[in-house]
Amino acid sequence: MRRDVTRRIFRGRDLVAVSAQARAAFGDDAVVLRTSSLQVGAASAIEIVAAPHRDVERFRARMTPKPERPSVIAFVGPTGAGKTTTAVKAALHPDAFGDRRVGFVTLDTYRAGAVAQLETYAQVAGVPLEVAYEPADVAPALARLADRDVVIVDTPGRGPKAGDAAEWRALLDAIAPDEVHLVVPATVRRDVAEAVRDAMEHATHAVLTKLDEVPEESGVADLAAALDLPVRWVTDGQSIPTDLAAGVPRLVRALGVRGGIE
Incomplete structure (x- = not known):
């Protein structure tokens, strides 16, 4: 009061x-x-x-005016979808965030070597990295990144049946991201992609990865339509940061691929 x-x-x-x-x-x-x-x-x-x-x-x-916090963008999705490499590509690609200052927060403390992997990328790129093990770590981590314009959040790979989802989702809730990008491989079955999307109920966007593994990108547009989420980016290879592209032009082009025509 x-x-x-x-x-x-x-x-x-x-x-x-x-x-x-x-x-x-x-x-x-x-x-x-x-x-x-x-x-x-x-x-x-x-x-x-x-x-x-x-x-x-x-x-x-x-x-006293409250300082505006950085824009917080989280990447979520199943194991092997390419979340970490996509996060790094988005952080470093000049067409993603331009000259805005980027920082990392990782919640992926479950997978062996996950923190070290992202730490290596962050050190090479000169991007600050924070690690959050529990919800109490979130506020101090974001405070240390207050000078950033964008904070990218990497999360552990979890499928729709993951039993420990509540633990890392509590961390994600504490971060309260402005956008949650569901990372889905273009090679995944449509029904699996929809199940993953339904399990990640907070997803606001989708990122389709591994377009280079789909013959002629057939079915990519249909998969995006099934997910029914805005697609800002797609990825089509392992090269960092170059293999990141604007999503909509690529998906529109994929509409004309023969494999996607009924």
Whole structure:
């Protein structure tokens, strides 16, 4: 509940006496808001307006604009879909975020070597990396990346039947990403892709990966239509960061591939 600042006027013959009144009322850390001289008849006096320190600091915090946090984009999806390499491609490709400053947060502390893998990419690229093991780690991690424009979140590979999904999803909920990109290989069966999408109910976008493994990209447009999520990017190889492309032009082109015509 919001409280107004408690203010009182104190008057006395000199500043020492008036300050003592303020400290008696509000404690030794009383804040003097205004000091003025008064003429009372033939005598002069000092008047101050003072308030409790806690009230002033609470008011200062209310009036201070909250810093805008970076845009937070998470990549989720099944094991082997290419989440980590896609995250790195998006961080480094000039057409993805331009000259905006990027940072990494990884939640993938389950897979052996996952943190080390991303740490290697981050060091080479000069991109700061934070690791979150539990929800309490999230706020400090994001605070350390407050100077970034975009924070990319890598997550552990989990399919629709993963039994420990609640653990890393609690981490994802703590991060509260602005966008959640579901990473799906172009080689996956349509029914499997739909099951993965349904399991990742927070997904806002899709990324189709491994287009280079699909003959003539047949069925890619149909798979994207089945997922029914906006596709900002697709990937078509392992080269970092070059094998990342804008999604919509590639999918429109795939509409004309013979394998996708009924």
